[in-house]
Amino acid sequence: MTVTQAFHRTPRDYLRAEGPDEPVLFLSPETLQATARRFLDGFPGLVTYAVKANPGEAVLGNLLAAGIPGFDVASPAEIALVRSLAPRAALHYNNPVRSRSEIAVAVGHGVASFSVDAPGELEKLAACGVPRGTEVAVRFALPVAGAAYDFGAKFGASPELATALLTRVVELGYRPALTFHPGTQCTDPAAWTAYIARAADIAQAAGVTPERLNVGGGFPARRNAADSPRLDAIFETVARATRSAFGGSAPALVCEPGRAMVAEAGSLALRVKALRGDGVYLNDGIYGALAELPIMGMTDRLRVMAPDGTPRTGEGTARLLWGPTCDSLDRLPGMVPLPDDMAEEDYILVDGMGAYSTATVTRFNGYGGLRMATVQALAEG
Numbered sequence: 001m002t003v004t005q006a007f008h009r010t011p012r013d014y015l016r017a018e019g020p021d022e023p024v025l026f027l028s029p030e031t032l033q034a035t036a037r038r039f040l041d042g043f044p045g046l047v048t049y050a051v052k053a054n055p056g057e058a059v060l061g062n063l064l065a066a067g068i069p070g071f072d073v074a075s076p077a078e079i080a081l082v083r084s085l086a087p088r089a090a091l092h093y094n095n096p097v098r099s100r101s102e103i104a105v106a107v108g109h110g111v112a113s114f115s116v117d118a119p120g121e122l123e124k125l126a127a128c129g130v131p132r133g134t135e136v137a138v139r140f141a142l143p144v145a146g147a148a149y150d151f152g153a154k155f156g157a158s159p160e161l162a163t164a165l166l167t168r169v170v171e172l173g174y175r176p177a178l179t180f181h182p183g184t185q186c187t188d189p190a191a192w193t194a195y196i197a198r199a200a201d202i203a204q205a206a207g208v209t210p211e212r213l214n215v216g217g218g219f220p221a222r223r224n225a226a227d228s229p230r231l232d233a234i235f236e237t238v239a240r241a242t243r244s245a246f247g248g249s250a251p252a253l254v255c256e257p258g259r260a261m262v263a264e265a266g267s268l269a270l271r272v273k274a275l276r277g278d279g280v281y282l283n284d285g286i287y288g289a290l291a292e293l294p295i296m297g298m299t300d301r302l303r304v305m306a307p308d309g310t311p312r313t314g315e316g317t318a319r320l321l322w323g324p325t326c327d328s329l330d331r332l333p334g335m336v337p338l339p340d341d342m343a344e345e346d347y348i349l350v351d352g353m354g355a356y357s358t359a360t361v362t363r364f365n366g367y368g369g370l371r372m373a374t375v376q377a378l379a380e381g
């Protein structure tokens with residue numbers, strides 16, 4: 001990946017001037033910092049950022065500049081990356097399965113909080129020298145709907161096991177906390193209500209007062225033009241549910257958004273390599289920055305323009321979108337309406353692509369040469 005420090009105002013200005021044949025991910029620092037402020041001003045607790053959604057240094061740098069004080073990290077490489085940019089930021093190591101050598105790296109970097117969902121992993125923290133007084137958050141999972149896909153399928157103890165783990169966290173001398181993740185792109189605030197109520201039950205059954213409750217990521221981004229994700233409604237629900245479930249002994253709240261923090265700050269430019277019948281052959285696909293689309297569904301936030309930046313305004317006709325590799329799986333979901341005056345070498349700008357795009361690019365078939373560029377604004381005007 002190459003990072004271009006472009007001083008173009010918008011993606012259109014960049015595309016017109018540079019004529020790139022590779023896909024380009026445009027980042028708007030202004031949008032990113034505005035989103036960070038929305039979380040910092042609106043969320044009733046500590047806001048951290050889940051690094052895996054987009055670990056770009058420009059992303060992390062802008063979040064630090066906006067005042068994000070902590071990061072959810074999942075590996076030694078993410079820990080080292082954040083530490084290289086922010087020696088004092090709080091690191092929350094919330095991948096609940098870790099090797100002994102990974103734990104040693106975390107201890108060396110002064111990780112402030114670990115999550116666990118199994119007895120063996122909790123005992124491993126103690127055996128590998130995680131100091132007493134460190135926070136250990138017990139992660140639990142419920143069969144709750146509302147998200148694009150369910151994180152509970154992989155991680156999270158049952159409420160019964162979580163109760164036993166919370167008791168053991170205190171016995172080992174760690175600061176007790178609880179955590180959950182409602183699943184990514186969770187549009188239903190009621191998912192948080194259900195989890196927070198259950199967290200209070202677990203605390204009560206264990207006879208432990210958790211110092212903090214981490215309500216995860218999962219906050220929704222705007223995937224389609226008609227969506228209006230209601231972060232404020234979720235923040236309010238989280239605050240209200242915590243008061244009503246815990247009363248006077250409410251834990252301090254933490255959140256760790258990935259997608260909702262960074263999605264809107266990125267737009268991806270694709271190029272049309274060829275048009276064949278209703279097929280459109282693109283320069284990026286499911287092995288590149290569009291890896292998530294087959295799982296999450298297609299987005300309709302597409303803007304088509306000629307190489308000179310002129311918007312294509314023709315009537316929409318349904319097209320089949322293929323990625324650049326020779327693999328027939330490399331296709332975007334559904335039939336996608338695109339202007340009928342679209343031509344070879346046109347650009348398609350996909351908005352809302354800042355999360356889970358740069359992070360999953362492979363070099364399969366020799367593709368994956370994604371460019372990164374910074375712009376002042378993603379929209380025209």
Ligand SMILES: *Cc1c(COP(=O)(O)O)cnc(C)c1O
Binds near residue numbers: 050072184260
């Ligand atoms: C991936 C992840 C997140 C971020 O999830 P989003 O849906 O992108 O907000 C937060 N916390 C943990 C533990 C994760 O694994």
